[in-house]
Amino acid sequence: MAKPRAYVMVSVDADTVVIGAREVKTRLAAEIGTCGLGEEIRVLETGSFGPSDAGIVAAVMPEGLVYGNLTPERIPQLVEEHFVKGRPVSAWLLAGEHILPDPETTDSRGQQYFGRIVLDNCGRIDPDSIEEYIANDGYFALGKALTEMTPEAVVEEVKDSGLRGRGGAGFPTGLKWSFCASEKADMKYVICNADEGEPGTFKDRLIMEGDPHKVIEGMALCGYALGATQGYVYIRGEYKLSIERIRNAIEAARENGLLGKDIMGSGFDFDIAVKIGAGAYVCGEETALIESMEGKRGLPRVKPPFPAKAGFRGKPTNVNNVETLANIPFIIRNGAAQFHGIGDPGTPGTKVYTVLGHINRAGLIEVPTSVTLRDVLEDYAGGMRSGSFKMAQLGGTAGDLLDASMLDVPLNYDSLAKNGHSLGSGAILFMNETIKVCDFLHACMKFFAHESCGNCNPCRNGMAALLELTARLKKGEGYPGDIALMEELVMGMQSIAFCPLGQSPAAPVLSAVRYFRDELHAGINVDAVRPRPEHTMRHLMKLAS
Amino acid sequence: MKTLDDLRKMREQVRKELDMRSGNKRARVTVCMGTCGIAAGARETMQAFLRELEGAGLGDIAVTAAGCAGFCEKEPMVEVEVKDEKPVRYCHVDAAAVARIVQEHLVGGKVVDDLVFA
Numbered sequence: 001m002a003k004p005r006a007y008v009m010v011s012v013d014a015d016t017v018v019i020g021a022r023e024v025k026t027r028l029a030a031e032i033g034t035c036g037l038g039e040e041i042r043v044l045e046t047g048s049f050g051p052s053d054a055g056i057v058a059a060v061m062p063e064g065l066v067y068g069n070l071t072p073e074r075i076p077q078l079v080e081e082h083f084v085k086g087r088p089v090s091a092w093l094l095a096g097e098h099i100l101p102d103p104e105t106t107d108s109r110g111q112q113y114f115g116r117i118v119l120d121n122c123g124r125i126d127p128d129s130i131e132e133y134i135a136n137d138g139y140f141a142l143g144k145a146l147t148e149m150t151p152e153a154v155v156e157e158v159k160d161s162g163l164r165g166r167g168g169a170g171f172p173t174g175l176k177w178s179f180c181a182s183e184k185a186d187m188k189y190v191i192c193n194a195d196e197g198e199p200g201t202f203k204d205r206l207i208m209e210g211d212p213h214k215v216i217e218g219m220a221l222c223g224y225a226l227g228a229t230q231g232y233v234y235i236r237g238e239y240k241l242s243i244e245r246i247r248n249a250i251e252a253a254r255e256n257g258l259l260g261k262d263i264m265g266s267g268f269d270f271d272i273a274v275k276i277g278a279g280a281y282v283c284g285e286e287t288a289l290i291e292s293m294e295g296k297r298g299l300p301r302v303k304p305p306f307p308a309k310a311g312f313r314g315k316p317t318n319v320n321n322v323e324t325l326a327n328i329p330f331i332i333r334n335g336a337a338q339f340h341g342i343g344d345p346g347t348p349g350t351k352v353y354t355v356l357g358h359i360n361r362a363g364l365i366e367v368p369t370s371v372t373l374r375d376v377l378e379d380y381a382g383g384m385r386s387g388s389f390k391m392a393q394l395g396g397t398a399g400d401l402l403d404a405s406m407l408d409v410p411l412n413y414d415s416l417a418k419n420g421h422s423l424g425s426g427a428i429l430f431m432n433e434t435i436k437v438c439d440f441l442h443a444c445m446k447f448f449a450h451e452s453c454g455n456c457n458p459c460r461n462g463m464a465a466l467l468e469l470t471a472r473l474k475k476g477e478g479y480p481g482d483i484a485l486m487e488e489l490v491m492g493m494q495s496i497a498f499c500p501l502g503q504s505p506a507a508p509v510l511s512a513v514r515y516f517r518d519e520l521h522a523g524i525n526v527d528a529v530r531p532r533p534e535h536t537m538r539h540l541m542k543l544a545s
Numbered sequence: 546m547k548t549l550d551d552l553r554k555m556r557e558q559v560r561k562e563l564d565m566r567s568g569n570k571r572a573r574v575t576v577c578m579g580t581c582g583i584a585a586g587a588r589e590t591m592q593a594f595l596r597e598l599e600g601a602g603l604g605d606i607a608v609t610a611a612g613c614a615g616f617c618e619k620e621p622m623v624e625v626e627v628k629d630e631k632p633v634r635y636c637h638v639d640a641a642a643v644a645r646i647v648q649e650h651l652v653g654g655k656v657v658d659d660l661v662f663a
């Protein structure tokens with residue numbers, strides 16, 4: 001049988017599977033077979049290409065053409081036109097060069113496109129095929145580490161790369177690894193945090209769905225570096241397809257001797273299991289996550305001791321985000337220097353974002369950490385779809401709200417910190433003038449109030465108070481002094497809440513006050529009289545005692 | 546998978562197949578596949594290309610189909626476009642012609658003058 005001359009790669013991720021991606025794939029294969037092209041053209045499943053607002057998407061390779069909004073009904077015409085007659089159906093083609101970037105092309109600002117690190121395989125390979133991952137240099141970092149490097153050298157390499165955690169806090173990954181590596185213990189654990197509870201953030205899901213082996217390889221490298229023999233991927237239960245693909249990947253890696261005992265004859269044993277979370281936001285916090293893994297209620301622990309000393313089952317444990325781990329194979333394979341040369345020196349590498357809101361191209365992107373919010377908006381998101389840019393929330397619901405004055409700040413920890421902001425978890429929500437700041441804040445507070453675990457008073461009551469307060473502002477019924485009160489509340493929570501969830505409303509609230517004070521003021525009725533003493537921080541504490 | 550070498554072997558083997566999928570091609574062969582092209586044997590021409598290219602071990606050449614070009618009496622018609630060179634159009638491309646195009650043009654780098662569409 002001759003090799004196929006073309007591939008149709010249907011993007012099957014959790015979003016497209018529910019709208020019938022698998023039916024489209026089956027129909028495509030059947031139709032291509034009916035036309036006698038079964039041997040020439042192969043139909044495959046792959047991960048997300050990026051767009052999240054284009055329905056069922058499929059790419060035809062090697063042409064690199066991407067179709068969107070496919071339905072089973074459209075398939076016969078598509079096959080007839082494109083594959084039998086060789087005429088691409090232009091009406092169904094998606095526009096947008098970032099969808100399948102060619103590593104050799106330049107981006108729209110004329111800069112050399114350096115290639116993706118985390119998403120290089122997403123949308124290009126079959127995520128259920130370990131062979132295809134290997135063909136793209138998969139598991140060669142693990143092979144290199146096991147045969148040429150000591151565990152200490154792996155830790156050093158990650159340190160030198162300058163990689164910082166992609167789970168939100170930006171902690172230097174190599175340093176974190178060195179804490180756990182230096183612990184002496186009979187058992188150590190590596191946990192991949194795939195809880196991803198931040199609304200609007202779904203980049204980890206798309207990484208796992210598109211290239212699960214990369215996460216597995218990153219974990220194995222981490223295990224080797226730290227002297228850990230057991231890994232867990234903690235995935236939220238709603239992420240059905242991620243769970244399925246990670247499980248398949250673990251299975252395939254085991255079958256090929258890349259997990260299990262004595263990997264590649266090196267004497268290194270490492271295995272991975274999947275743990276399924278129940279979807280509480282707080283369980284993404286690493287110590288709550290560990291509690292939940294131990295079968296307890298997902299309450300954050302008091303730190304110290306940090307997990308590196310006493311984590312899962314009291315043993316030294318390292319927790320890293322999915323994207324953080326997915327960067328590791330590149331670093332080990334290509335060396336720290338190459339990684340460090342990409343993006344901003346303070347936050348080297350790339351960042352994966354889900355971009356959403358009033359933009360032309362919503363979806364998944366990976367950009368060097370030197371690009372600005374404006375670059376993302378104009379070059380990757382295709383500009384505003386309607387209206388003009390008013391504000392963006394950077395990093396999910398716990399992220400900062402930025403106005404147009406921040407459009408030219410590069411998206412990395414240091415540049416943002418200079419402006420009093422943080423990078424957050426990997427979502428960017430662009431909003432036009434139709435969104436009112438008060439409405440937006442209220443929506444954020446709804447989420448927090450719902451997710452507060454209720455364990456500690458400042459968060460439990462503070463969230464309720466913020467919810468009430470923003471509801472008032474939204475209706476234009478705020479009391480004079482409400483803005484100051486809101487600031488006091490979030491700052492108080494920031495300093496005394498038990499876990500970082502209670503500290504989270506500070507970011508959206510304080511940044512909203514900073515940039516949109518006038519608009520918030522418009523939510524206040526200057527004649528209104530406060531009917532009863534408010535939930536000031538002092539008041540909240542009194543309730544507690 | 547016992548050694549790094551096993552991993553390498555597997556990589557090379559799968560790579561050959563995956564080459565086909567990448568958009569980065571040294572050359573592109575486009576077979577004209579309109580109704581009259583197919584009637585004149587374009588389907589066999591396409592198959593012949595796939596066979597010959599595989600036989601010659603050329604994984605970096607894309608084979609695609611195109612629609613009617615309007616020269617029915619010249620079918621099967623094929624366009625060969627080597628990167629950075631002007632596309633060349635061949636006509637009446639049967640299996641024997643395919644073998645020559647692959648060997649002389651794509652392997653040897655020399656246009657097969659007597660088959661060129663004039």
Ligand SMILES: Cc1cc2nc3c(=O)[nH]c(=O)nc-3n(C[C@H](O)[C@H](O)[C@H](O)COP(=O)(O)O)c2cc1C
Pocket residue numbers: 164165166167168169170171173176193194195196197198281282283284285286287319320321322324325499500501
């Ligand atoms: C309320 C809350 C939710 C969090 N959710 C996540 C999450 O879903 N995924 C994640 O990777 N980190 C999450 N984190 C951060 C983790 O605690 C931890 O910092 C991270 O997993 C460390 O990985 P990194 O160093 O690779 O970034 C959350 C933190 C808090 C306080």
Ligand code: SF4
Pocket residue numbers: 282300451452453454455456457459460497498499500501502503
């Ligand atoms: S801050 Fe909130 S989420 Fe964290 S422990 Fe307290 S109540 Fe629970």
Ligand code: FES
Pocket residue numbers: 454455
């Ligand atoms: S301790 Fe549970 S809410 Fe009071």
Ligand code: FES
Pocket residue numbers: 577578579580581582583612613614615616617618620622
């Ligand atoms: S199909 Fe009519 S000329 Fe080619």
